[in-house]
Amino acid sequence: MALAGFADTSSRKTVAPMRKSRVVILLLLPGIAYLGLFFLAPLVALLITSFQAPDPNSFDFGAYVYAFEWQNYVAGVAEYWPIFLRSFFYAIVATVAALVIGYPIAYFIGVYLRGRASLQAFTLILVVAPFFISFLLRTLAWKQILGDDSWLVTTLKSLSIMPADGHITGTAFSVIFGLTYNFIPFMVLPIYASLERLDLRYLEASSDLYSRPSTTFFKVTLPLSLPGVVSGTLLTFIPASGDYINASDDFLGGPSTQMVGNQIQSNFLKLLDYPMAAVLSVVLMGIIMAIVTFYVRRSGTEDLV
Amino acid sequence: MRLSLGRWLLPLYTALALILLLIPIAYTFVFSFNDYFKTNIDWQGFTFRNWTNVCDAQGLCSAFGNSLMIGVVSTVLATAMGTALALALARYKFRGRSIISLLIFVPMATPEVVLAAGLASQFFTLNVEKGLGTVILAHTLFCLSFVVVTVKARVASLDPALEEAGRDLYAPPSQVFWRITFPLLVPGILAAALLSFALSFDDFIITYFNSGSLQTFPTFIYISASRGVPAEANVIASAVFIITLALVVTSQVVSRARAKALKRNA
Numbered sequence: 001m002a003l004a005g006f007a008d009t010s011s012r013k014t015v016a017p018m019r020k021s022r023v024v025i026l027l028l029l030p031g032i033a034y035l036g037l038f039f040l041a042p043l044v045a046l047l048i049t050s051f052q053a054p055d056p057n058s059f060d061f062g063a064y065v066y067a068f069e070w071q072n073y074v075a076g077v078a079e080y081w082p083i084f085l086r087s088f089f090y091a092i093v094a095t096v097a098a099l100v101i102g103y104p105i106a107y108f109i110g111v112y113l114r115g116r117a118s119l120q121a122f123t124l125i126l127v128v129a130p131f132f133i134s135f136l137l138r139t140l141a142w143k144q145i146l147g148d149d150s151w152l153v154t155t156l157k158s159l160s161i162m163p164a165d166g167h168i169t170g171t172a173f174s175v176i177f178g179l180t181y182n183f184i185p186f187m188v189l190p191i192y193a194s195l196e197r198l199d200l201r202y203l204e205a206s207s208d209l210y211s212r213p214s215t216t217f218f219k220v221t222l223p224l225s226l227p228g229v230v231s232g233t234l235l236t237f238i239p240a241s242g243d244y245i246n247a248s249d250d251f252l253g254g255p256s257t258q259m260v261g262n263q264i265q266s267n268f269l270k271l272l273d274y275p276m277a278a279v280l281s282v283v284l285m286g287i288i289m290a291i292v293t294f295y296v297r298r299s300g301t302e303d304l305v
Numbered sequence: 306m307r308l309s310l311g312r313w314l315l316p317l318y319t320a321l322a323l324i325l326l327l328i329p330i331a332y333t334f335v336f337s338f339n340d341y342f343k344t345n346i347d348w349q350g351f352t353f354r355n356w357t358n359v360c361d362a363q364g365l366c367s368a369f370g371n372s373l374m375i376g377v378v379s380t381v382l383a384t385a386m387g388t389a390l391a392l393a394l395a396r397y398k399f400r401g402r403s404i405i406s407l408l409i410f411v412p413m414a415t416p417e418v419v420l421a422a423g424l425a426s427q428f429f430t431l432n433v434e435k436g437l438g439t440v441i442l443a444h445t446l447f448c449l450s451f452v453v454v455t456v457k458a459r460v461a462s463l464d465p466a467l468e469e470a471g472r473d474l475y476a477p478p479s480q481v482f483w484r485i486t487f488p489l490l491v492p493g494i495l496a497a498a499l500l501s502f503a504l505s506f507d508d509f510i511i512t513y514f515n516s517g518s519l520q521t522f523p524t525f526i527y528i529s530a531s532r533g534v535p536a537e538a539n540v541i542a543s544a545v546f547i548i549t550l551a552l553v554v555t556s557q558v559v560s561r562a563r564a565k566a567l568k569r570n571a
Contacts, residue, residue, distance in 0.1 A: 021399070023397075024393050024397045024399050026389075027389040027390065027392055027393035027397075028389070028390060028393045028405065030385075030386045030389060031386040031387060031389060031390035031409075031449060031453070032390070032405060032408070034386055034445070034446065034449060035408050035409070035412070035446070035449065038424065038427075038442055038443070038445075038446040039408070039411075039412050039420075039423075039446055040408075041427055042420070042423030042424045042426065042427040043423050045423060045426040045427040045430050046419070046422060046423040046426050048426075048430070049426045049430070101322060104315060104318055104319065104322075105318075105319050105322050105323070107315070108315050108316065108318075108319040109319075112315055112316070117561070118561070121557050121561075123319070123323070125550070125553060125554065125557070126323050126326070126327065127323070127326065129326070129327060129330060129546075129550065130326055130327070130329070130330060131503065131507070132503070132545070132546045132549040132550055132553075133329070133330050133333055133542050133543070133545070133546045134333075134507060134522065134523060134526060134538075134542045134545075135507050135509065135523070136509060136523055136526040136527055136530070137329070137333050137526060137534070137538065137539065137542050138329040138330070138333070139329075140526070140530060140534060141328070141329035141330075141332040141333050141336075142329055144332070144346055145328070145329075145332060147346075149346075181325075181326075181329075184326065185326075234414070238414055238415075238416055239416065239417065241416060242416025242417055242418045242419065243416075243417075243418075243510075244418065244510070245509065245510075245527075249531075250527075250530040250531045251530065260418075261416075261418040261510070264418050264419075264422055265418070265513075265514075268422055268425060268514065269513075269514070274426060274429065277422055278422060278426060281418065281419045281422040281423065282419075284416060284418070284419060285415060285416065285419045288414075288415075288416060289414075292414060
C-alpha cells in the first residue's frame, strides 16, 4: 500500500511536465518537419545543384551529375556581376523611394489621425487595398498607363516634356517605379505600427524645449520609429532585389533592365541550365543575408529577428 | 508639436499618394467592362459581356479554380501547423527555441525566387512530377511562417488571468485550452488564414517554378501578358478585390462593435 501510494505520487509528480514536453513535441513536430523537408532540404538541393556539371554520358539537354564543379561560381559571377549590381541598385533606389513616399503616409495615419480610430482603419485599408488585387494585373495596368501609345505618354510628347522618341516602359525608371509601387504597403505598415505607439508627449516636450519641428522630427520622432523603418526597409528590399516581374519584358522592363531573378528564371526554365540558376540563387541569397545582417547590426535593432 | 505645415500639406500629400496607389485598381476595374476585341489595351466601349460570360476566355476559369483549391488546401495545412508552432513558441520553454524561431523567420527573409528554385531543384532531383501537389506543398511552406508570426502575436496578447481563472475553477488543461484559450485565439487564427489564402492566391514566382503544365490565375495572366490579357481576367481580379474588401471591412466593423460592447459591459 505504502509502496503503491509512493509510486502513485511520484508518477503524478512527473506526469505533468512529461505530458507537457510531449505536448510541445506534438505541437512542434509537424511544422518543424515541414520546414526541414521543404525549406532546408531545398536549400541543400540548391547547393548541390550549383556544383553540378553536364552529364558526360548523356546527350540529353538538361542532364547533370554531381561533380563539385566550384568553377560554376567563378563563371556565374564573371558573367552576371553587372546584373547583380543592377538588381541591388534598383532594389536600393526603390527601397529609399518607398521610404520617402511611405513614411509621411504612416505618419499621417499613426500620428495625425491619432484618436480617430475609424478614419485610421479606413486609411489603412486603402493602403493595403492593392494587395487585394492581382500583383501581375496591377503591374500590367502601369505598363498600359505608361506605355508608348498611352494617353499619358502621347500628351507628354505633344507638350514636348518628353522627347518624341522617348519611352517610359522598358527603362530603369519604370522598373524602379514598379518596384517602389508594389512594395510601398510593406513599408507603410511596420512604420505605422511603430508610430502608432509613439507617445505624443515626447513631441510636446521637444517643442516645449524650443526645438524646431524639423529638429523634433529628426531627434525624436524618427529615432523612436526606427524599428518600423528597419523592418519596412527589409520587407521592401528583400522582395525587390529578388523580383523579376517588374523587370521582365512583358511587364515594365526591357532587355537592358534584366535583374538576377530574370536570369534565374531563364536559366532554370528556358535554358535548363540548373547549375547556373542554382549558383545565381545561392549568390543572391548570400548577398542578401550579408546585407540584412550588417544592416540590422548597424541599426541596433537585433531583437527584431 | 505637429508640423504646422502638416495641417493641410500632410493630408493632401497622403490623399495624392493613396490615389497613386489606387490607380491600377481603378484601371483594372474599368477595363473589366471594356468591349475588347483580341487585346484589352484601348478602350472600345462599355459592356457587361465580360462579367456575364467570364469563362469565355479559354483556360481562365480552370486556372481560377486551381488557384482557389490550392489556396484553400495550403491555407488549411499552413494554418494547422503554424498555429501549433505558434502555441509551442509562445507558451513553452524548451531547448533549441531560438534556433526554431530562426528557422521560421528565415523563409520570410529569403527572396521568393530562391525558394522557388530550391523547391524546383528538390522536386527535380527526386524526380517528382510538377503539378497540383508540388504547388500545394510549396504554397504551404511560404504561408507557414506568416501564420506562425500572426498567431504568435495573438497568443502573446492574451490575458493570462483568463486561463488562470479557468484553472482556479478546476478545469483540466485540455478544457482550459478548448473552452478558453482556443476561442480567444480564433480571430488571430482567422486573420492568419486570410493572409495565408491571399498570399497563396496571388503568388506567381514560386508557382511558376513548380507548377509544370498546371495553370493558376497568376500564371495564366503571366502567360497571356505577351499577347494581351483578356478582360475576363480583370473581371475575376475585380470580383476578388470586392469580396476581399467586403470581408476586411466587415471584420473591422464587427471587431470594433465587439470592443465597444465589451467596454460598455466592463
